[in-house]
Amino acid sequence: MTWSALALAVVAFVAMEPLTAATHRWVMHGVGEFLHRSHHRPRVSRFERNDWYPVVFAAIVNIGFFVGFNVDGFAALVPVGIGITAYGAAYALVHDGYIHRRVGWFDGRQIAVFDRLADAHRIHHLYNAAPYGMLVPIVPSELRTRAGRTDRNPLAV
Template identity: 40%
Template sequence: MIYILYGIITFSTFAIMEGITWCTHKYIMHGLGWYLHEDHHQPGYNHVFEKNDAFFVVFAIPSILLFYFGIRPELNYLFFIALGILFYGIAYFLVHDVLIHRRFKWFDKTNNRYFRAARKAHKIHHKHLGKEDGECFGMLFFPYKYYKEAK
């Protein structure tokens, strides 16, 4: 029974991370953190690392701390919150950096409806080069209209 609860905690954390990511993207990355996020919105910016990659470290810190406290003094629910954050980070990396921006050419021939819709939504987000007037701040979940357009 406890394993079902841990699974629910992990899955719920994963889902909640999309909302946290949306808020962080809209209000921090396109707000006070624009200095770190700005290079990500510049066309033709083609470096191995971007200042924007610092946000991966920012999101990793709570996960690392939760993993640490989730095994002390014995395995507890904090570990599974950390696991949900980790799984979201992996999904974010694969969708955002690999499939959308193609920073790594691992799945270059992928052509399914979800990924086409994700690329479209993110392309709409990147049409704004400044921090104002942004839209589509989420990453894994986005408005249904992009699914309809991706047929």
């Protein structure tokens, strides 16, 4: 991989956080709420309707990979796809693996940096509001203060 391709992959990874926050805010809590709603309710099975989001997003990235590998002039889509895929893997690891404990990798483990992300996500689930980002969540101070006054944990299994 060339330095420019690596830089493009890193830029794509970094750009995914605000794009993810915007998608979460205006799609998942907007027109796509019919799928995302399952994520804010107690899980009744191993899978949620919300799980269709990463399937659709992965399909879009795979189309980008196909075009990047097969259509002249679109090779830049390959490192962009690598950056997006790396972000998706990090998101899944933190969100599904650590915060929601949907896989057993983190059972009984506490990781300080992930705990901060889990606390921000708990606030999102408490109030169905900000923060919408995952790896760099921006929690409004009034919500953090309000959340500090409750022991309720909507993430508890």
